[in-house]
Amino acid sequence: MKSVAGPLKIRRSSKAKRLRLAVKPGLIELVIPRGTGEAQAMAFLDQHRAWAEGKLLELNDRASRIPAPASFASSPTLPWRGREVPLIIREAPGLRTRVSVEGAIHIALPQGLGETRDEVALRAFYVWVRRWLRTHVAAMVERLAPRTGLRPREIRVKHMKTRWGSCGPRNDINLNWLLALAPESVLEYVVVHELCHISERNHSPAFWSLVARHLPNYAEERRWLKLHGAELMRRFSL
Ligand SMILES: [Zn+2]
Numbered sequence: 001m002k003s004v005a006g007p008l009k010i011r012r013s014s015k016a017k018r019l020r021l022a023v024k025p026g027l028i029e030l031v032i033p034r035g036t037g038e039a040q041a042m043a044f045l046d047q048h049r050a051w052a053e054g055k056l057l058e059l060n061d062r063a064s065r066i067p068a069p070a071s072f073a074s075s076p077t078l079p080w081r082g083r084e085v086p087l088i089i090r091e092a093p094g095l096r097t098r099v100s101v102e103g104a105i106h107i108a109l110p111q112g113l114g115e116t117r118d119e120v121a122l123r124a125f126y127v128w129v130r131r132w133l134r135t136h137v138a139a140m141v142e143r144l145a146p147r148t149g150l151r152p153r154e155i156r157v158k159h160m161k162t163r164w165g166s167c168g169p170r171n172d173i174n175l176n177w178l179l180a181l182a183p184e185s186v187l188e189y190v191v192v193h194e195l196c197h198i199s200e201r202n203h204s205p206a207f208w209s210l211v212a213r214h215l216p217n218y219a220e221e222r223r224w225l226k227l228h229g230a231e232l233m234r235r236f237s238l
Pocket residue numbers: 193197203
């Protein structure tokens with residue numbers, strides 16, 4: 001496979017009439033009509049790659065200029081544990097700011113917040129997710145402990161600009177709050193990764209074989225983070 005700056009998705013279509021490159025935020029999609037050979041598709045990709053990469057950068061740049069609270073509050077859906085679910089913001093006089101997630105993300109807000117509305121909504125979601133994720137991961141660690149024998153001193157969830165997790169020298173585990181938005185298996189990979197740092201402080205072959213012992217398919221979850229992680233971080237840069 002030729003390398004493309006940014007994730008490439010290949011879609012074979014019985015409806016498409018011709019080879020086509022579609023550029024979406026964070027993604028280049030190559031659409032291959034039925035009956036088109038691999039060599040022809042790759043030649044087409046080669047020919048239009050520079051254009052698609054330019055377009056992708058432009059899109060990413062545009063997305064990053066929208067202030068995070070505004071783009072958050074105006075999204076009809078949000079990712080939650082790997083699925084897009086509806087975001088429902090309700091404003092009424094006398095309501096207290098409150099978040100709940102059941103099939104959809106519900107955010108209740110008092111009326112009259114004015115310009116701060118979007119910011120309040122995003123902050124409330126962030127605070128709720130941090131608490132939810134800490135509890136969820138604590139239970140996960142307990143479930144894994146009989147197998148791994150690894151327990152962190154403390155689990156902290158916070159906003160991290162470029163990382164998904166870290167393990168401190170005193171075995172505190174820090175996790176990026178956005179992991180709650182990723183699929184459960186990806187969250188579990190990051191938790192196991194950081195837990196393994198309790199016994200292996202580096203990324204040596206010994207470390208990776210320990211990760212593989214607990215999660216044999218971890219490469220898939222790493223791939224997910226490579227493909228979608230940057231976009232998630234960009235979309236919710238607090
Ligand atoms: Zn690591």
